Amino acid sequence: MKRFTTTLLLCITLHALPGLAGDLNDIKARGELRHLGVPYANFIDGRGGGLDAELMQLFAAHLGLTYRYVETTWTDVIPDLLGVQVAAENGGVLFGDAVPIKGDIVANGMTILPWRRQAVAYSTPTFPNQIWLLTTRAAKLRPIVPSGNLAEDIGKVKKILQGVTVLGKKGTCVDLSLHRIAETGAVPVEFSGNFNELAPALLDGAANAVLLGVPDALIALEKWPGQVIVVGPVSEMQSMGVAFRPDAPELLSAFNAFYKTLLHDGSYQKLVEKYYPAVYDHFSDFFTQ
Amino acid sequence: MTRADLAGHHSPEGQGQGPLFFRSRKWFALPATLLLAGILGFLVSNNYLSQKKIENNTLSRVLTSLSGRANIIAYFILERQNDLRELAAGSVVNAYFTNKELRMSETYGLQATRNLVKRHFQNLNDSLRLGNQSLFSGLVLYSVSGESIAALQQTSSFSIDPPAWQDIQDSLSLSPEIRRDSRNRGYLLFTTPVGNPHRPVGYMVGWLALDAIADYFLKQNLPAGSAQPEDIDTILLGSDEQWFFLHQPPAPHLAEKILAQAGSFSRQTRDSDTRDFSNAQLYMTENVIDDKSTVAFTVNLPGRKMWLTRIVKRDAIVTSHPLYHPLLLVLLSSTVLVFFFLAVQFNTKARILAVKLSETSQRRQESEKMNAALTIEVQQRQEMQTALDAEKTRLQSLIAAMPDLIFFKDTQSNYQVCNKTFDDFCNTSSSAIVQKKDPKILKKPVPECFSEHDENVFLEGKTMEYEHWVEMANHSFVLLETKKSPFYAPDGELLGLIGVSRDRTKQKMLEIDLQENRERLHLVMKATNMGLWDWNIPTGELVINERWANIIGHTKQEFYPINIQTWYDAVHPEDKELSQALLTKHFAGESAYYSCELRMRHRKGHWVWVLDTGQVVDWSEDGTPLRMSGTHTDISERKSIEKRLRESEMNFRSLFETIGDMIFVTDSQGNIIYSNPAAQEKLGYSGEEFVKKQVVDLYASAQRVEEHSLLSAMFKEERQNCPLPLVSRKGEVIPVETRVWPGNWDGAEALFGVCKDLTAEQEAKQRFELLFRNNPALMVLSSAETRTIVDINNVFLQILGFASHEVIGKTAEELNLFAEPEKIAVAQHLLATDHLTNVETRIRCKNGELIDGMFSGEVINSQGSKHFLTVMINITALKNAERQLRIANETLEQRVMDRTKTIEEMRGRMVIQDKMAAVGQLAAGVAHEINNPINFVTTNFAVLKDYLADMIEMIDSYRLFIKTQCSTGTLNTSLLDQENEIRLDYIINDIPDLFEESQRGFTRIETIIRSMRGFSYVDRKGEFVSYDLNAGIEDTLIITGNNYKYTCDICRDFGSIPEILCQPELLKQVFLNLIVNSASAITSQKREDQGLITVRTRHEDTQIVCEFIDDGPGIPLEIQSRVFEPFFTTKQPGEGTGLGLSISYDIIVEKHKGEFTVNCPASGGTVFVIKLPVQAKA
Structure with a gap:
């Protein structure tokens, strides 16, 4: 009921701004696909490269549109897409004041979270994710011994967090409240910096541990070998996807169809191989399925 | 001339001339023939030697080529070993072990780390290629226990089965090593420890197929292979045990033989002192295989126990050259013709003369003709001889002019003939060398091998070549390359040897220089890490080396086909114009060389700064540049440094400004x-x-x-x-x-x-100096490092009594300044870490006097070093005043306490007095109220006694009367019976007793009332009156009778004592307290027998002594001193106030100036002693 209410509210809000939004035909009429993105890991490097940047460039070319990258922030990425302020609240989403719509599509390794699902429409999952807890050699945390059961492993990780300072970033997939870190007895430390700076902040002593998505964790392991240590998982398996306005179903369908072709001809796998060669080590099933 | 002609000329006349003529011609022909044969032999041998030289040069080139390849392969192996070491020392590989040690789980993280290592392997193989092959055929990271952590196996035509851990354990310290896989293919195995070599955490293992090395290093510029199965031209690589064909394996049956003997090549060449080439690492052995025409070249891989061997048919590389000397050809053909002619001539003549001898007479005329013809012939022969002599002279001149030393030795190694060059070389003459041996010719000790060489030539019967350094008379050394060939007579007899020596000193030195230059160039190239390029300007073709491509992140193969446009495309657009301008300038001859710093695009997209230098090395006749060579040097780091330098310069400029x-x-x-x-x-x-x-x-x-x-x-x-x-x-x-x-x-x-x-500093210094010198407080400046005193002010010296020289340079400890060193240690620590404020301690003057000081201190920088500036205020007077004040305070407090105690005691006494006053008033009231009825009862009782006496008398009369009447019978006896019944007689007898007893009771009541009145305050005026203490004690005993009469006996031992001035009521209170206490103590014993209280009085000098002695339980020694304290009691709560003895003490001691003591004798009980002055009133 709650979801229905929020979706209804969203639809009412979006329909109240018809001139600024638009589905596929409007975008085609405009001749430009505006890609909203936040520089994050190897999804968007901010210089035109990155898995999602290339994916969007291919998609724009596929549609015969000019590609334009619109950089935003994790806080503003959904408002810039929807044209309305949003905030996660107790697992749901609250809509606020109207803001200008700045883009048509969001692709920057955005994890599909329940509260986000209430605000945006997600494509077919494009990338796997899981949230891991990482620490440093200097910290006293030590990796768990995996049991073979993910839920049990998550429990093991959360059990050893009493008094541990854990770094996370609000509004993202490593939102500390999302993973109920405070309930474990840990000391949540809200990170105000760039999402990509979480691992450096950990090494800089901002906290004893940090939550990172697997893509980020793999990059951290590669960038700082021997300095960051994976303690264990704090979340079930997640997925990332491309986000659309709920009132742009045609654009969403077009993307899903396009994405399916890329998967079939192996182009997408090559892109993934280019930017995340290690992801096949952990989530090979995701791409073969 | 036919035989018939010859026969026709024979005449008898000619018979006498014929033999003479013939003999003269024969005499000429023989030496001519010998001379010609000698010259011919010499030329033939010379030609042979020339051919040998060509052969040797060819062999030398082959060997040099092989050596070059061996060096390249050795260097390649060294690089791979270094690659593996770098890999093992890399952070990624070590991170795996670190993460493992930290127990990072396989599922969460460790697998990623493991795959990082694997990708690291892949990156290495991708970035460094061996042609179009991977650098390593395989790489494995093993743990020390042999667990394969990460492995990379390349699949190609050069794949090698990965070696198992158990197979390589023995080779971990032998790396690199040649091994053989299960399919009999050879490979190089590299191993290196990961982590501390003495305590490794793992091992990096890599291997590389020998086929891949052969394919890359040996396939070019070598024969394409043999056409026939029996042909051999193959190259092997191996160690002592393992040998592999790297190139062109021969037919199987030959291959087996070669492999069987290959190991011996290296051993033979290593063990043998005979080295055919001066380079110590090059070896050549002939006739290694059954076929005598086979040659084996063995070259050591520098720094490795590995050998590269090429085995080849001699014919394949050394071809026989036709006789090439044109003069020799002419001479040879002429000589052959002459010999043929002479042979035919002599043969014909001989036979003709034989016929002539028998037919001399018939041939005379013909002989004339014959003679004429012979004359012509002789003339022709003389001309020919002249020509031959001229030719001989030319040949001798040629031989004499030849730069080589040519000599001939007989079979005893004695020199027989030599050319002028030889004479000049030995500084001797041709005649002087005849029949002499080497030592005498060279005038220096010569190696024994000289004669051995001669013997070898004689023994082997073939040309042999040697190279030796010979010391000259001027002590210089000359390298002679000598070829010695046996010289045979036509009949096959060995006559000696012909030797040709050539001075190769300069050539050798050039070779050495060349080799050094090559090595130096190689080192320079390696050290500078330069890329090389060679540009064919007309065609635009560009040749580069691997490093050229590596600088911009590529491999050489990626650029094929490459031309100048490849380079031009990679150059930064902004740098193209400059580069073109510089090139144009160089092509125009305006600059000696081309040098341009330009940017080239790296494969990853960024720009790499490159120093591009070069020079045209080939020009056309019209001055057009044809070919240009140069280098690329990666100067990105230098550029970065320059940039930083410029920034630094700007910074310094800003600093200066x-x-x-x-x-x-x-x-x-x-x-x-x-x-x-x-x-x-x-x-x-x-x-x-x-x-x-x-x-x-x-x-x-x-x-x-x-x-x-x-x-x-x-x-x-x-x-x-x-x-x-x-x-x-x-x-x-x-x-x-x-x-x-x-x-x-x-x-x-x-x-x-x-x-x-220093204006401000000097002003500050002056201010400090003034402050320091004139400060009324003691000031000390001491070194923070040594704690020695650097400076002190005058006040310091005045107060502590030191002279300046006694203090400067010493520490406070040495001066024994501090009376409380432990306090100062803390203060010094505080001072060293921060600053010190108002720390009080005592200072010892020179004379030992202690003064109190309050310290403050700061760390200051003075003259470039840290100092402690300590200030001490003399607070001795203050501390003394403080001590006095404290003592006064303590005294005052004691007095207050005493006073408070006194007040408390007074208050207690007042309470008691009030209480006693109240009791006294009550007693007085009660006594008064009782006294009145007692008075009239007593009075009435006395009257009643009188009345009763009268009545008894009357009753006696009545009874007598009744008794009389009854005896008379006047009256019945009922009255008598009634008397008997009530025992009237007894009553009458008892009444007086009852009255007596009642009287005593009344008396006692009166006594009690009197005592109560006396005890009460009713009569008390607070004045001292003369009083009998015995009476007072007796009164008290009476009053307290109820307290002791059931438990104690009283022993009154009253002495004769005078009355004294006292306050009786107070003393009786004391007596009462003592008697009640004694009775109470005895009662508390619950004893069966009666206790005893003895009250003794006596007169001693000026005082009356009263002792109250009981045989009760006594008072414990520890509380005897406290019994007189107010409220001290041993009774149960509610039973006593604890004031009795306290008040008594006050009464005796304070009021009456007496003494009041207690003691408990060892026999038991308690003795209270009261001593009162006879004249107690002051």
């Missing part, structure tokens, strides 16, 4: 070439004005001589600072501290001077 100190730069003559704004502002000169000045101009004229000498010393770097002040344009003297350093400014030597304006 903004720094408050004055900065000058002067040339070596002292001329100012730079001044900073601070200098201009403080001294009042502009920058241009400074430039016109010398640095000495900035000093006062009176000090310029001194300044000049100081500056000279500074220029010579004999001193670095100058204390003289500067003078501003306005004449103001500015104290400065000038420090000077030599350096370079705009490329020339210069001096940098920094003048720190």
